[in-house]
Amino acid sequence: MDPVVKLKHTIDALFGNGISKNLPKEIEMTFSKKTGRIREVYHDKKLLCTLRIDGGLAISPYFAQILLKNKKFRQNCVEVNDDSAPFVRDGKSVFCKHVTWAGKNILIGADVPVLYQNEVIAVGRAIVNSEMMGTLKRGVAIKVRDSLKNSLEQKKT
Numbered sequence: 001m002d003p004v005v006k007l008k009h010t011i012d013a014l015f016g017n018g019i020s021k022n023l024p025k026e027i028e029m030t031f032s033k034k035t036g037r038i039r040e041v042y043h044d045k046k047l048l049c050t051l052r053i054d055g056g057l058a059i060s061p062y063f064a065q066i067l068l069k070n071k072k073f074r075q076n077c078v079e080v081n082d083d084s085a086p087f088v089r090d091g092k093s094v095f096c097k098h099v100t101w102a103g104k105n106i107l108i109g110a111d112v113p114v115l116y117q118n119e120v121i122a123v124g125r126a127i128v129n130s131e132m133m134g135t136l137k138r139g140v141a142i143k144v145r146d147s148l149k150n151s152l153e154q155k156k157t
Contacts, residue, residue, distance in 0.1 A: 003029055003038050007051075014057055016072045016105065024048075024066065057111060061148055064113035064120040075103035077113045077120075078133065078142060085116040090149050094124065094142040099133045102141075106130035112142050122147035 004027070008020035024043045032039050041048045048063040059067075067073045080088055084098035094114055106112055106126050114122040124144035133141045 003031075007038065007041060010051070010055070010057060011067075014111070015067065015076050019067055019070050019073050022067050022070050022073075058145065059111055059113070059123055060146055061113070061120045061123050064123055068113070068115075068118075068120060075105040076110070077115050078102045078106065078130075079115045080121075085121060088114055088116070088144060089121045089147055091122070091144055091147040093140045093144055094122075096128070096133050096136040096139050096141045099141050102130035102133040104130055106133070114142060114144065120148075 007027075007029075008023060011020040011023065012018065026043065027048065028042045030039045030042075031037065038051045040050050043063075043066075046062050047060045048066075049060060050058040052058055064077075068077070078094065078099055079101040080094055080098050081100050084092075084094065088094055107129050108126055110126045112124055112126045113120045114124065122144045123146045124142040126142055127140045128136065
């Protein structure tokens, strides 16, 4: 199977049909030497995503911002309030009480972009689903894996 087609199918399966239309045309892929599987996907020398062993995708904030052009993708995102945005941007976890809006497609363990004023400030893994984020007032909602602070540090080097 063509690696680009496989990547598009994976994006559509994880985030919803039609989301892969926003995948940039000029992408570069790195492959595993042992298994031949897709490892990482780049666009203009910027990391878009890493394919996980379990079939999931670890997307970067840069790629999440590209996918956000599709209105359906927003259902996979979480919006945070003014109080927590600077902390999340620094790579800290998102707590349930700071979530102002959560998309209906968020499931436990899913990769979730964190938005503040329609800009992706971080990407992490959901600890609870979208319904629980709205009802719980305590505890971690999203464990942040990659934030804008980390992305900016990578650009400097």
